[in-house]
């Protein structure tokens with residue numbers, strides 16, 4: 045019996061029923077004992093490929109900046125070839141995840157564990173040798189809690205892809221990684237921030253902030269969103285090609301204009317590339333981001349020692365938890381209006397309450413290190429020796445892989461508090477509530493490496509390839525109807541350096557990803573195989589007894 049699955053990567057993805065139904069393909073008789081894995085893998089694959097035939101997919105992704113290179117390491121299954129020196133959109137990731145689940149229905153399950161404010165799915169790939177989690181050691185990876193830290197999403201997605209396709213290709217290392225372990229990988233936790241960061245840097249999520257909104261729109265189709273000015277001529281950009289921000293402008297210039305916080309009578313500023321459908325005369329006056337840093341908003345010592353708290357000042361503590369300005373408006377607090385207020389954070393907490401991992405990584409970008417709890421206090425955890433030892437193994441694994449092509453790149457490890465103190469971080473929640481050995485892995489710090497600095501050696505690429513530039517797009521309309529419509533002539537778009545490089549990948553992203561995978565494997569191997577988590581405390585599960593998601 046042959047079932048053809050979509051042969052074109054860009055074609056119809058497998059429908060949810062196929063994904064959810066994969067457990068039925070393997071009967072209880074097929075549950076393997078992992079020390080007999082090799083034989084059973086043969087058997088399972090023979091059975092699986094009797095059921096499902098998948099022709100090789102075409103190359104799935106288009107280039108953003110870098111010429112594509114083939115996959116760096118095993119797996120070599122050409123059906124799931126992907127290019128990891130490129131930056132992928134959220135939609136490309138969704139297509140890849142669905143493709144992996146359809147290609148490997150026995151060892152890859154895909155489901156959404158929740159949603160974002162803008163109704164994007166929080167995809168989880170559950171990867172195990174035989175589609176069974178019972179009796180195995182659960183380990184987890186969550187990428188991109190900070191939207192603009194795109195490298196962390198690439199690294200997490202790469203790890204899922206490596207496990208899924210590597211096992212599919214019967215790569216020995218991937219088989220070992222699934223021997224006695226079940227992996228839960230959520231590559232993009234801040235899916236809205238990730239999508240927005242393709243245009244403009246966004247650490248925060250996208251909780252609405254109440255402004256009338258014109259969403260950004262790439263008016264000239266060059267894959268970037270810049271800021272528009274009307275006037276001048278087709279041959280002469282505004283400001284004579286230079287640009288100085290008006291006095292009082294912040295980085296969120298269009299919103300400043302919309303709120304009348306600054307004026308611009310001289311320069312004919314229009315706003316971000318967008319339509320002005322709400323007729324304010326400002327294009328793209330959308331919220332760029334919320335005020336919320338989701339990694340300060342978990343339900344564990346939430347807003348401890350907040351700014352303005354006399355006790356915290358007296359004790360000499362920095363602004364733990366709120367990470368900056370305390371705002372009387374609860375929706376404008378960095379830590380959110382109340383503990384676990386954000387749907388993305390709630391989804392992660394709910395998911396891990398029911399499927400607690402033994403060990404877990406949350407991925408970030410900005411420095412290069414492995415950190416472990418506590419974040420909120422300088423005191424050590426009860427597992428300090430274990431987690432610091434594992435963090436050192438993870439650090440060495442990451443660094444040694446990267447140094448095969450970048451000898452000067454370095455990583456460090458330490459208790460998170462001593463990197464900088466925070467409260468209500470994900471790793472404190474995981475360890476504090478569930479006893480999970482939890483690690484923050486920072487995958488990338490741009491800059492120039494040298495003997496002492498802990499940074500990626502891409503400074504030449506970063507600075508030289510994305511200079512600020514002007515582009516002429518001519519006449520545009522604001523997108524309103526009838527007599528309301530306005531027309532603007534001789535419009536120019538200005539791309540700052542950061543706007544020009546948004547959504548671009550460093551050329552060596554693939555080694556950044558592969559080193560992260562090695563780091564994740566080191567974390568998994570620090571935990572005994574076939575050692576399930578004993579389960580969350582009963583009180584954590586009370587609120588779910590009537591609403592257990594069907595996939596659990």
Ligand SMILES: [Zn+2]
Nearest residue numbers: 190193408409
């Ligand atoms: Zn981060």
